[in-house]
Amino acid sequence: VLSSKVSTTPFEGQKPGTSGLRKKVTEFQKPHYTENFVQSTLSALGDKIDGCTLVVGGDGRFFTKEAVAIIIKMAAANGVKRLIVGQHGVLSTPAVSCLIRKHQTMGGIILTASHNPGGPDGDFGIKFNCANGGPAPEAVTSEIYQISTKISSYSIADISCDIDAIGSSSYSVDGRLFIVDVVDSVDDYVHLMRQIFDFDAIRQLLTGSDGNEPLRIRVDCLNGVTGPYARRVFCEELGAPADAVVHSQPLADFGGLHPDPNLTYAKPLVEAVKQGGQGFGAAFDGDGDRNMIIGEGAFFVNPSDSLAVLANNLDCIPYFRRLGVRGLARSMPTGCALDRVAAAKKLECFEVPTGWKFFGNLMDAGRLSLCGEESFGTGSDHVREKDGIWAALAWLSVIAQRQQSVQQILEAHWDQYGRNFFTRYDYENCESAPCEKMMSELNQLVADPSTVGKTFSSGGKSYTVSKADNFCYTDPVDNSVTKNQGIRLIFSDGSRVVFRLSGTGSSGATVRMYVESYEKDNTRMDAQAALAPLVDIAITVSKLKEYTGRNEPTVIT
Ligand code: VG1
Numbered sequence: 001v002l003s004s005k006v007s008t009t010p011f012e013g014q015k016p017g018t019s020g021l022r023k024k025v026t027e028f029q030k031p032h033y034t035e036n037f038v039q040s041t042l043s044a045l046g047d048k049i050d051g052c053t054l055v056v057g058g059d060g061r062f063f064t065k066e067a068v069a070i071i072i073k074m075a076a077a078n079g080v081k082r083l084i085v086g087q088h089g090v091l092s093t094p095a096v097s098c099l100i101r102k103h104q105t106m107g108g109i110i111l112t113a114s115h116n117p118g119g120p121d122g123d124f125g126i127k128f129n130c131a132n133g134g135p136a137p138e139a140v141t142s143e144i145y146q147i148s149t150k151i152s153s154y155s156i157a158d159i160s161c162d163i164d165a166i167g168s169s170s171y172s173v174d175g176r177l178f179i180v181d182v183v184d185s186v187d188d189y190v191h192l193m194r195q196i197f198d199f200d201a202i203r204q205l206l207t208g209s210d211g212n213e214p215l216r217i218r219v220d221c222l223n224g225v226t227g228p229y230a231r232r233v234f235c236e237e238l239g240a241p242a243d244a245v246v247h248s249q250p251l252a253d254f255g256g257l258h259p260d261p262n263l264t265y266a267k268p269l270v271e272a273v274k275q276g277g278q279g280f281g282a283a284f285d286g287d288g289d290r291n292m293i294i295g296e297g298a299f300f301v302n303p304s305d306s307l308a309v310l311a312n313n314l315d316c317i318p319y320f321r322r323l324g325v326r327g328l329a330r331s332m333p334t335g336c337a338l339d340r341v342a343a344a345k346k347l348e349c350f351e352v353p354t355g356w357k358f359f360g361n362l363m364d365a366g367r368l369s370l371c372g373e374e375s376f377g378t379g380s381d382h383v384r385e386k387d388g389i390w391a392a393l394a395w396l397s398v399i400a401q402r403q404q405s406v407q408q409i410l411e412a413h414w415d416q417y418g419r420n421f422f423t424r425y426d427y428e429n430c431e432s433a434p435c436e437k438m439m440s441e442l443n444q445l446v447a448d449p450s451t452v453g454k455t456f457s458s459g460g461k462s463y464t465v466s467k468a469d470n471f472c473y474t475d476p477v478d479n480s481v482t483k484n485q486g487i488r489l490i491f492s493d494g495s496r497v498v499f500r501l502s503g504t505g506s507s508g509a510t511v512r513m514y515v516e517s518y519e520k521d522n523t524r525m526d527a528q529a530a531l532a533p534l535v536d537i538a539i540t541v542s543k544l545k546e547y548t549g550r551n552e553p554t555v556i557t
């Protein structure tokens, strides 16, 4: 087969956001749209593309197979030697990261819009991960974007490959050997999990083979990519009954579910656990990197607390017993419960911008073992992505070792460290212009020296600003600087209010408001009640209702 060059013209806005390029499916279906972005991604690799291997797979949403077919044709024409493709084009985001690392490939292309709705009217996305298995850093994504603004042609070869059957196919393209290896989507990932966790101990917990009451669990895959992984891990390997894993068939439109594991979109899990009496519930997002954990009675584990609890209990997991714990990290808006554990354990603790790409450098430098985000992302240096199934297994490891319920574990944690109450308000899909205006006003507020020292009051509580800024991150490993990562108002008692615009939406603007306050003693309060005064202050100071035109947020976490 000989490759050919196809003329094209640039599309506006092929700018990767927090986690790759995410747009409406209909956008990707426009003639040349997907090809342009794939070419920009491959071109950004420069000479490194010649003879390299890449991993390809995604969350199985609508348009996945079409995109995989395009990537195969274009990788062949661009000098890639070998593609490792998940069967049916399906690989969870952490599984891609696992394969990149295991096979030491040049990187991988992940086809996902994560938790955004799928189907013909939903979203699609393309993300490039580098050789370390992690999302491409800013330098690479901006290179991709620059190329996309000037692109005039792309290279493509007329080959096709059956990605439904596991096996290897070889082609001769422009006289070069090109190989597509279709692999089982689950095998390598499960192998990795077995090396990290004590599967025997978790099996005992779930089956009661130690003579104790078995822990009944419910795992909701929300029709996203994790179904096959969850069935294999929790049912086949760990002995949970088949009906413990639900919505486990990856569907192109997620069966109409919104595969976002939070209290709003994963409500069916919450209701089921309330009624079913399971002692543990977990849900994952479309591409399998997010997790929500709940306990008996649907006791909610806030992701910021989840991270801190795991950090406090890493010795329950063989991987960390073996390798030790090198450091901890959270994204800036994530609640600061982790910092208290880090201080107690004398571990280095990093605060990075939102998005997983910033953790990778620290892990590669051997300074970070466990990290997470308030957005239901938890993970470790076993891969370079957050990892939903891993998080559920980590929690089960802690439960197995401590022989306590989820709620008991949380309450013991609060008793030891106090509680960082945390909530996030999302105002999804607002009009962009007024939201930008709100952010620029907030920018002025934090830039104004007189803001520090101001006192705000509500509901009988007063908070005095001790620091105000727009978060700027200097990577301690390569000294790269990332500006404009969120407006912060930090108060004298350590309470915080943070505002950001989302970088993962496909249309309009989504405002995220994060509110946090710390209590040493009053730790059993309802989080929303505890935070009500500060939430009120945050909404007033930002004029959020005026700018978004919304009285209530779309989602409260
Ligand atoms: C959101 C979350 C962020 C997460 C990102 C990707 O980004 O806030 O914490 O890393 O999604 O997660 P933003 O820019 O919309 O706030 V995923 O599971 O969508 O890959």
Ligand code: CO
Pocket (backbone or CB within 6 Å): 093, 114, 115, 285, 286, 287, 288, 289, 290
């Ligand atoms: Co995701």
